[in-house]
Amino acid sequence: MVQLLRSLTLMMFCKKASGLLLPYQNSRASVWHTSSRCVRSFSTLQNEDEKMDAEESLVNGAARSNTVPAGDSSSKRKRPQPLEPPPGPETFPLWAYEPRPFFEFELLYESKKSLARVGRIHTPHGVIDTPGYVAVATNAALKGVDFRSADEAGQQLIFCNTYHLLLQPGTDVVEEAGGLHNFINRKNGPLITDSGGFQVFSLAYGSVHEELSTGGELKRASPKNKGRDLKGNAVKVTEEGVIFRSYRDGRKFPLTPESTVQAQKSFGADIIIPLDELPPYHIDPTVLSNSVERTHRWEARSLNEHLKDVKEQAMYCVIHGGLDRDLRKKSLEYLTSLPFDGYAIGGSLGKNGDELMELLEWMMPMMNEDTGKVNRRNKPRHLLGIADEPSIFGAVRNGIDTMDSCYPTRLSRHGTLLSREGKVHIKSGRYSRQYGVPIDRECQCSTCMQYDRPYLWHLYKANVSLLHPICNHVYNPMLL
Ligand SMILES: [Zn+2]
Numbered sequence: 001m002v003q004l005l006r007s008l009t010l011m012m013f014c015k016k017a018s019g020l021l022l023p024y025q026n027s028r029a030s031v032w033h034t035s036s037r038c039v040r041s042f043s044t045l046q047n048e049d050e051k052m053d054a055e056e057s058l059v060n061g062a063a064r065s066n067t068v069p070a071g072d073s074s075s076k077r078k079r080p081q082p083l084e085p086p087p088g089p090e091t092f093p094l095w096a097y098e099p100r101p102f103f104e105f106e107l108l109y110e111s112k113k114s115l116a117r118v119g120r121i122h123t124p125h126g127v128i129d130t131p132g133y134v135a136v137a138t139n140a141a142l143k144g145v146d147f148r149s150a151d152e153a154g155q156q157l158i159f160c161n162t163y164h165l166l167l168q169p170g171t172d173v174v175e176e177a178g179g180l181h182n183f184i185n186r187k188n189g190p191l192i193t194d195s196g197g198f199q200v201f202s203l204a205y206g207s208v209h210e211e212l213s214t215g216g217e218l219k220r221a222s223p224k225n226k227g228r229d230l231k232g233n234a235v236k237v238t239e240e241g242v243i244f245r246s247y248r249d250g251r252k253f254p255l256t257p258e259s260t261v262q263a264q265k266s267f268g269a270d271i272i273i274p275l276d277e278l279p280p281y282h283i284d285p286t287v288l289s290n291s292v293e294r295t296h297r298w299e300a301r302s303l304n305e306h307l308k309d310v311k312e313q314a315m316y317c318v319i320h321g322g323l324d325r326d327l328r329k330k331s332l333e334y335l336t337s338l339p340f341d342g343y344a345i346g347g348s349l350g351k352n353g354d355e356l357m358e359l360l361e362w363m364m365p366m367m368n369e370d371t372g373k374v375n376r377r378n379k380p381r382h383l384l385g386i387a388d389e390p391s392i393f394g395a396v397r398n399g400i401d402t403m404d405s406c407y408p409t410r411l412s413r414h415g416t417l418l419s420r421e422g423k424v425h426i427k428s429g430r431y432s433r434q435y436g437v438p439i440d441r442e443c444q445c446s447t448c449m450q451y452d453r454p455y456l457w458h459l460y461k462a463n464v465s466l467l468h469p470i471c472n473h474v475y476n477p478m479l480l
Contacts, residue, residue, distance in 0.1 A: 083239065086296040087304075089337040089373070096307050096339035103270070103314040103341055105380045105401075115364050115399030121157075121380050123190040123270040124312045125181060128157045130380065131396045133387055134192065134404035139164050140184050143409045147186045153445050157190045157271075159404040162263055163199035166253065167246045171266040179268030192271040192404075195260040195302070198346075198385070200244045201278035204235040237277070239294065257301035265311055273344060274302030276318045281348045285324065292320050292327050292347075296334055303338060314341035316382060322348040323359060332366055337373065342380040345400075353391060360398040367399060389418060415460055419443070424453070431457045 102124050109118040121128040134157045135142055135150060142150055142158070150158070160180060165171070177183035180191055236243040241256030257275040264272040276295040279288055299317055306315045317335035321328030336343060345363075350356045368377045380401045387395075387405030395403055408418060415427035419440035424431070426439070431453040438448035439456065447456075 083293070083297070086293070086300045086334065089339075092303070092339050093307065100310075100314065100341060102312040105342070105378065107378065114397045115368065116396050117399060117401070119380065119401055121190075121401070123314070125190045125270050126156065126188055128190055128402065130401035131392075132156060132402050133392070133408075134159050134382075134402050136161075136404050136406045136409075137184075138406070139168070140180060143406075143413070145409075147184060147189070149446065151186070151189060155189075157192055157402060158186070160191060160193050160267070160269065161196070161199060162193050162260060162267070163196035165193075165267065166196060166255075166263060167248050171263045175266035179266070181268060190271070191267075191269040192273075192382075193264050193267050193269040194273045194384075195275040196255055196263070197242065197260070197275050198278055200235060200242055200255060203244070203247070239297075241275070241298075257298040258305040261302050261305040265309065265313070268311070269313065271314045271316060271342065272306065273316055273318060274299040274306070276320060276346065278346070279320075279322065279348065281322075281351060283322065283348075288322050288324060289327060292322075292331055295320050296331065299335060300338065303340065307339075316340055316342040316344040316380075318344045318346040318384065320347035323350060323355065325362065328359070328363055329366070332363065336367075336376050336379075337371075340379075342382060343367065343376070344382040344384050346384040349386065353394070356386065356391065357394045357398075360395065360400070364398040364400075426453065426456050427460045429457070 104122040106120040106122065107117060108120060111117065116131070119130040121130060133155075135155050136159045137147075138161045140160050147158075165174060165180075174180055174183050180193070181187050181189075241254055241259070243252055243254050245252050255275065260275045261272065275298045277291050277298070279291045283291075295318070303315060303317075306313070317338065317340040319328070319331045319335055321331040331347075345360075349359055364381075366376070367381060370376070381399060383395050383400045383403040385405055387403040388407045392403065411418070415425055417424040417426055417439050420442055421440070424439055431437075434453040437453050438451065439453065440448055
C-alpha cells in the first residue's frame with residue numbers, strides 16, 4: 001500500500017515537474033587519488049616521520065609531472081607541461097563493461113512530456129526508488145535525526161562525507177568495525193560516499209555564495225590568500241593529488257585518486273565517487289579547461305583503482321565543465337564512455353537556479369542518447385549537492401534520478417519546515433494557538449502523528465536543543 005502510494009506520488013511528481021525556475025544554487029564536485037604508497041597515510045600515519053615521507057613522495061611526484069595550483073590563473077612561474085591525455089575506454093578491461101550482478105538500475109516509467117522518469121536502483125543493501133532525495137549524514141550521522149527515524153520515514157539512500165570520516169574517526173576505525181553499514185548499525189539501507197575532494201576545495205575556495213558575496217573575488221582564494229583554507233593553511237594541488245591540513249588538529253593529509261578509493265573501500269558504501277577537482281565559479285577559461293582535463297585523469301585513475309577490487313560497490317563518475325558547454329559536452333562524452341555504474345553531475349552549476357536549469361535543459365538530453373557503445377539512459381544520474389525545494393522539480397523534469405543536500409535540515413534548524421501547504425515558519429507566533437494542527441496534515445511521520453504546531457512552536461522558542469521532534473519530520477516532505 002505504502003509502495004503503491006509512493007509510486008503514484010512519484011508519477012504525479014513527474015507530471016508536476018514542469019517549467020519551474022530555481023532559486024540560489026550551490027554546486028559541488030569532487031577531488032582526487034594517490035599512489036598506493038600514500039594510501040595508508042590517510043588515517044594511519046603514526047608519526048611525524050611517516051607524514052613527512054608521504055608528503056615528500058607527493059611533492060616529488062608533482063615535480064616529475066606538473067604543479068598547477070587549482071584556480072590559479074596567474075601561474076607564470078611554473079608553466080604547465082603537456083600531459084598525457086586521459087586513458088580511452090579501450091584501456092579498461094572488457095569485463096568492466098558488463099552489467100554488475102549486485103547493482104542494477106531498473107527504468108520503470110518515462111514521461112512523454114519531459115525527461116522525467118521513475119526507476120529503481122538495486123544495491124547490495126537495499127532498493128533506492130527514484131526520483132529520490134538523498135539525505136546527507138556528513139559525519140555518518142544525520143543532524144538531529146536518528147537513522148531509525150529516517151528509515152521509518154522511508155529515507156533510502158544516505159550520503160556520508162569521506163573528508164570528515166578521514167579526519168574522525170579515520171578509515172581504520174570504520175574498517176575494523178566492518179565498514180560503515182556496521183559502524184552506524186544501518187545494515188539494510190544503501191549508502192553513498194564521496195571522494196573527500198569537495199570539502200578540500202570548498203575550504204580553499206569557498207562556496208559560490210561566498211564568491212558572489214565578495215563581488216566575484218574569491219574570499220578564501222584571494223590574491224593575498226590564494227589556495228588556502230580558512231586558517232590560512234595551504235591546499236597544495238598537483239597532478240598527483242592534493243595535500244590539505246586537518247581543520248581538527250592541523251595534521252597534513254595527502255588525498256589522491258587512488259587513496260580516496262582505498263578509503264571508500266574501507267568504508268564499504270554501496271556507491272562511491274572518484275576524485276575530481278572543484279574549480280571555483282569565477283575562473284579563467286584556460287584554467288577551467290586544464291582543471292577538467294586533470295579531473296578526467298584523476299577519475300580514470302580512481303576507476304582503475306576501483307576495478308582492482310570492486311567489492312560489490314558501484315562507482316559514479318562526476319561530470320564537470322562548469323558552465324562552459326564545450327567542456328561540459330567533452331566531459332560528458334568522455335566519462336560516460338568509461339565503465340562507470342552511474343553518472344553524477346558536479347562542478348560549478350551556476351550562480352542561481354536559472355543558470356542551473358539552463359545547463360540541465362541543454363545537457364540532459366545528451367544523457368538519453370545511445371552512442372552505439374553505451375546507452376546513457378540505462379544508468380542512474382545523481383545531482384551533487386543540490387536538492388532545495390524548487391530545484392528538485394526542475395532536476396526531476398530534466399531526468400535527474402537522485403539528489404543530495406543538507407537543505408531540509410539546515411532549513412529546519414532555522415525554523416522553517418516544509419509541508420504540502422507550503423513552508424511553515426514554526427517560530428512565528430501565529431502558530432502558537434493552532435491546536436491540533438500538525439506541521440503537515442498528510443504527513444505520517446512520528447512528529448506529525450504526535451505533536452501539533454503550538455507545542456513545536458514552543459520547543460523552537462524555548463531551546464533549539466529540544467528540536468528532536470521537529471527533525472523527525474524533516475525528511476518526510478522530501479520523500480515525495
Ligand atoms: Zn511530518
